[in-house]
Amino acid sequence: MIALNEKIDWHPEFLKRGRFKKGLEAAPDWNVSRSRFWGTPLPIWRCQCGNYSVVGSIEELSKRADKSGNKYFLIRHGLAETNVLGVSNSWPEKKLYHLVEKGRKQVELAANKLKKENIDMIISSDMLRAKETTAILADRLGVKNIIYDERLRDLNVGELNGKSTSEHDRLFKNTEEKFTKSFPGGESRNDLKKRMTDFIQDIDKKYQNKNILIVGHGDPLWILEAISNNLSNKQLLKSHYIGNAEVRKIKRQTFPRNDYGEIDLHRPYIDKIDILCGCGGRMKRIPDVFDCWFESGSMPFAEKHYPFENKKIFEKNFPADFISEYIAQTRGWFYTLHVLSSALFSKPAFKHVVTTGNILSEKGEKLSKSRKNFPDPWILIRRFGVDAVRYYLMASSVMSADNINFSEKEVDEIYKKYSLITQNVLNFFQLSSHRLKKSDIAKKSLGKNILDRWIMSRLHSTIGEITSAYESYEIIYASRPLLDFIQDLSLWYVRRSRERIKSESPGAAEALKTLRDVLYNLSLIMAPVTPFLAEMLYQGVGMNKKQSVHLENWPKVNKNLVRKDIENNMFKARKISSEALRLRAEAGIKVRQPLQELRIKSYELRNKKEFLDIIKDEINIKKIIFDKNIKDETELDTAITPELKEEGFLREIIRAVQDLRKKAGLTPKDRPKLLVEANSEGKNFIEKYAEKIKKETLLLKMELVERLPQGVISNNVKQDKIEINIAF
Ligand SMILES: [Zn+2]
Incomplete structure (x- = not known):
């Protein structure tokens, strides 16, 4: 076992x-027996003479019984006459029906x-047609x-007794x-099985x-024959019905059977079977059952009914590639599997655990349930x-x-960072996906855009990472990269590509x-x-070729798309950006306010324009300058x-x-007219930048008014002496 x-x-x-x-x-020591009623009976029979015997199969038991x-x-x-007239006649016989000539x-x-x-003897039903036959x-x-x-007696049809069989x-x-289901006031076929078994x-x-x-x-004998041949109900229905005066010989084998005549190896049925001993006495089964861990340990071959059936399937699939259970099974299931497998097959029961x-x-x-x-x-x-x-x-x-x-807070965090974000990215894609033409999709090559190249590289790196983690049975390392990837996708790729996707440029389709x-x-x-999220995404993206994501093949890494240099540079760019944003926040300057320049100490990204x-x-800065002589890594002007x-x-x-626009529920196709109410400084400002505002916000025109109409939705913007109110 150790080896x-x-x-x-x-x-x-x-x-x-x-x-x-x-x-x-x-x-x-492993005590494999238990003094219980429920369980798998030990197949051991013992005689008073001291002789005992272990039985290896149902067939063997039947032979030796x-x-x-x-x-x-x-x-x-x-x-x-019942057959000729098509009449049901069960006990009590309200009317006497004879045999016909x-x-x-x-x-x-x-x-x-x-x-x-x-x-030697005849045992007969006491109904008239049977009695006449017997005579x-x-x-x-x-x-x-x-x-x-x-x-x-014939099947009891209850209230239908005397009525047409139709x-x-x-x-x-x-x-x-x-x-x-029983006949009203009568029997079902299972009742009949029980009656014939008892008989x-x-x-x-x-x-x-x-x-x-x-x-x-008919019915009773047909069923008696079927249970003697161990037919299932399905097989019984397909078996040949016994005709009038037809003779059948039945091979009655001794098996442990339940009340319905079905083979059942459990107690109490098995205890009714005795084996003949060489001494002339009868061997009785010892009353104990197996420890249930013995059954767990037998699972690999027992579930296949090996060696009686499925020999090839078992031999092909044993030992199992992989099993999983919790730590205490090192003394439980893992242990019993290993003990039985070592003893029976000289092999471990599983390759990976x-x-x-x-x-x-x-x-x-x-x-604890109580606490x-x-x-x-x-x-x-x-x-x-x-x-x-x-x-x-x-x-x-x-x-x-x-x-x-277990931390509910951490589940909540995963819900937000993983589930919700995945859903949001999908929603964003679905809002724009109608703009993707067939010709765009057909394009094989990836565009030049650095963000596209970066996210594809991240994707294929992640596929590679997860694949090798699964291949080495490291579930944690197969799971964790997903969250990082989803974060990168949402917080960097989608965020930095949003404008491009909304734009009219060819870059939109590429993105x-x-x-x-x-x-x-x-x-x-x-x-x-x-x-479930995977299925939602799979169906939602609209590229699905199969009915479900769970019928798909595992994706392959495209090594040509993996660009570690791009991933590294993007990592640096993100680090610099977050540092600069921190400096902005410290200075209390909104991101919307453009600033002149950022100085970077490290030359790593120099000349990397993209x-x-x-x-x-x-x-939101105008210029980046590389300067070895600054004190910190980054300096923001x-x-x-x-x-x-x-x-x-x-x-x-x-x-x-x-x-x-958003409040008014407008789409990018709408070209509204903007009403502007402003003080004189505001008017000057608006006049200076009118063209730029119109172009960037897709306005039909702008109109200066004395007062905005009452009750309209409006926005107010002001800075120093300038004050402007706007509405559509
Ligand atoms: Zn004996």
Whole structure:
């Protein structure tokens, strides 16, 4: 066992030579039996003489079981008036129906065939048509020993007794229902199975080494034959119905059977089977059952009914590639699997194992129903979605056999940073995707834009990272990169591409196509951890070729798109930007107010115009200067010249107009007229920048008015002496 453990790939790895190996070395006694009623009975029979025997299969048990030695022949009554008239006739017989002449002839012919079988006794139904059949048979076969048994009577049809058999079918939806639904005041077929089981088991016990002829009716004999042949209900329905005066020989095998005659290896049925001992005595089963951990450990072969069935399938799939359970199974399931597999197959039962830890309360206590020291999972799921909860766990150290203190706050954070952001990016894409033409989509090559190249590189790096994490069974490292990627996508790619996507430039289509590819691939790589969000994304992007993302293949890394240099430079650009934004915030200057210049100490991005342009856009500055001699990494010139101030105010006005458009529910296609009410300084300002404002905010025209009409939605902008009110 210790040697075979070396072949197992443990996650986390320290369990291999730690906890699990120590358990194997200690090899504590494992009591595999339990003195219980419920469970898998131990297949051990013991005689009073001290002899005992372990039985290896149902067949073996049947062969070795103590048997009656009886042979059974079934015969249905000959053609009767009931058959000719199509009338149901069950007990009590309200009217007496006889065999018809043809029926008597049928029985005589059957009797001739039965002569060679040396019938010792006849057991018959006590209904008239069966009794008349029995009389002929007894006479022809010279049988004196006749027993009438009411358990052989025809199926009890209750209220339909005496009515036309054509009324039966109306009572049942289908033939299957006849097993579970009874005739009103009568029996179902399952009742009949029970009745016939009781009958045959009783007869089998009472008589030994007899050739017994059973005379009865269609349904009961048909069912008696089927249960003797171990047919399922489905097979029974397909089996041939017994005709009038038809003789069938049944091979009655001894099996543990339940009340319905079905093979059932559980207690109490198995305890009724005795095995004959060499000493002439009877071996009884010892009453114990297996420890249920023995069954868990038997799962790999037991679930396949190996070695009795599925031999090839089992051999092909054993050992399992991968199993997962929590840490305590190092002494439980992992252990019992390993013990049985080592003993039976000299192989480990699994190649890889991912071991999880325990979830504790936020304070680190054991979760307890009585103390209720955990948030209601249903409330959590309703609030944050099942994917947020799932991602939280899959990316946490609980996937590496550590205990975690469950934090609702962290689930909330994942909901916001992962679930909501994914949804927002998809919404943004869907609002613009109609602008993407087929010819744009057909283009194979990626555009020149650095943001497009960057996000595609990030995507394929992420696919690579997640793929190799899954390949090495590291669930945490397969999960965590998703959140980083979604953050990059939303907070940098989409944010920095928003203007381009809204613009009329060819770059808009390039960006949309890139976003579409990214979202599609994102749906594939998030599918294992956040299956519902993945499906939403997959269906929402509209590139789906399959019915579901979960039917898709795993994406492949396109190495040509991975550009570590771009990723590194973008990382630096983002770092510089956030530093500059911090300096702005410290100086209390809004981003909308343009500033003159930013000085950067490091020369790494020098001459990298595309990255510098992104920084300029992001932090709204005119110029970037590289200067080795500055004290800090970045220095922001916070002086606001009159020109910069005017430009800043212009941005304020433009923003106010855009805001007004939004409030009025206008689309980019609408070209409204803007009404402007302003003081004299305001009028001067508006006149100076009228063309710029009109162009940037897509206005038809601007009109200076004395007063805005009353009650309209308006915006107010002011700076120093300038004051302006605007409305449509
Ligand atoms: Zn014995």
